[in-house]
Amino acid sequence: MWLTLGRRIGGLLIVMFLVAAMVFFLTRLAPGDPAALMLGDQATAEDIAHLRQVYGLDKPILVQFVLWLKEIATGNLGQSIFLQRPVTQAIAERAEPTFFLALFSVSIAALVGIPAGIVSAVWRGRVVDQIVSGLAMLAANIPSFWLGLIFIQFFAVRLGWFPVAGYGDPGAPFVERIAHLALPATVLGIVNSALIIRFTRASMLDVLSDDYIRTARSKGISEIRVVLRHAFGNALVPIITVVGLTAALLVGGAIVTETVFGLPGIGNLVVSAVLRRDYPVIQGALIVVAGIYVLINLLIDIIYTFVDPRVRY
Known part of the structure; x- marks a missing residue:
């Protein structure tokens, strides 16, 4: 190991x-x-x-x-040409909205995608499966910026439930800032749940056809226990993979959503740096995002050893 x-x-x-x-x-x-x-x-x-x-x-x-x-x-990412401050400081100032946006988005995607994928696999070929598969295909093809604009128009402008854009004042409490992340996190969560639904469904279908599942059912074990403990437990490896990769992609791939909702995150920082040809900021931000990506991949490999003992050996 x-x-x-x-x-x-x-x-x-x-x-x-x-x-x-x-x-x-x-x-x-x-x-x-x-x-x-x-x-x-x-x-x-x-x-x-x-x-x-x-x-x-x-x-x-x-x-x-x-x-x-x-x-x-040595941990020095250089000095920003335009901001006149260390790149690490500029990234740290923009990291909070990007981090929590990615965290909330992947949480929503997993909470929607995993149960929906399980239900779709258990009732394969039935109306529920067709509805879930259709919604997953629809979510996968919806542009995040278009869905974001629709959410802003309906939930923020018309109903007034959430802020239209921004991340609150510099001294705003954390609860207020979470309110600013509710709509963009939901948009990204819905869009990215499609891939998790498809992977969960495919992984569960592979496991549900195995002999030990039929043996568990023949012993009189309840269907819920068979699905959640025996089937889902052995289907976790590909599901963990797709959830981890989704989290990694959201860290560096939420640029469009941050722009639509006016969030001062790393994505907006990179866009501004590209327009200004601020080489140190571009390089530093992309290195940080790549580092987070490979660390998440390493974390996924470590989780494998706890989920599946065969990987450990």
């Missing part, structure tokens, strides 16, 4: 290096000079050259990459 875990960690380090290389070089391929954008149209060539020298943009690209890797190894 520990040897396998060590190999996984080594593989994740390689993945992080490749991600860092792709992020660094792809940001440099984007058109536009951050120094020129920062100084404006009235800047002279000498002013632009001086600013490029201050931020090390005049060095060869490979030298910049090596220096950047050294800084990352």
